[in-house]
């Protein structure tokens with residue numbers, strides 16, 4: 001999965017960047033995610049799996065010129081795009097590394113991971129590690145897409161399933177032992193549960209017809 005994911009995001013970096021910044025509603029969602037990190041000017045924030053860097057400018061606005069913003073991703077071509085997007089800021093750093101073993105040391109004020117934990121083999125373990133990495137009083141925020149549980153969910157989930165299959169590396173594979181949407185739902189549930197268990201204050205909201213979940217926790 002790791003090599004598949006890097007090859008996939010590497011190949012589609014430009015297209016992904018377009019979707020990551022121009023999909024209707026995505027700007028408001030990224031602003032909500034940044035707000036949920038509860039950042040103050042001068043703070044340090046790390047984004048795990050930052051991709052092409054679409055969240056990083058929101059962080060830079062929140063922490064200002066005296067703060068520090070760090071984006072970590074293991075796919076080189078997406079990081080090149082993230083570097084281009086943030087080249088004007090000398091306090092935004094983009095680093096190649098594994099989000100499950102971050103190449104920077106904590107504690108930091110906040111960690112954000114948007115649309116990433118569904119790609120990890122042990123999402124709950126990664127989130128627990130991130131809660132230790134930020135330390136007591138810091139914030140961890142997760143944003144992910146999973147099947148909707150609203151009353152009108154069948155057509156929404158059919159579309160979500162098609163998008164998930166097309167965007168799950170390897171995209172050439174037509175049959176899976178476990179349906180990618182089911183596997184994604186489980187990983188996301190485990191990750192968000194792990195955040196709730198390690199937080200002393202939790203905020204949870206859903207967006208985009210119940211498909212996108214945002215959970216923010218202040219770490220105990």
Ligand SMILES: C[S@@+](CC[C@H](N)C(=O)[O-])C[C@H]1O[C@@H](n2cnc3c(N)ncnc32)[C@H](O)[C@@H]1O
Nearest residue numbers: 009020049050051073074075098099114115119
């Ligand atoms: C769906 S993209 C999301 C990118 C970005 N967070 C966003 O919201 O646009 C998932 C990203 O996570 C990265 N990724 C997945 N697993 C990772 C890991 N273990 N370490 C670092 N990056 C990882 C991929 O390279 C990819 O850029």
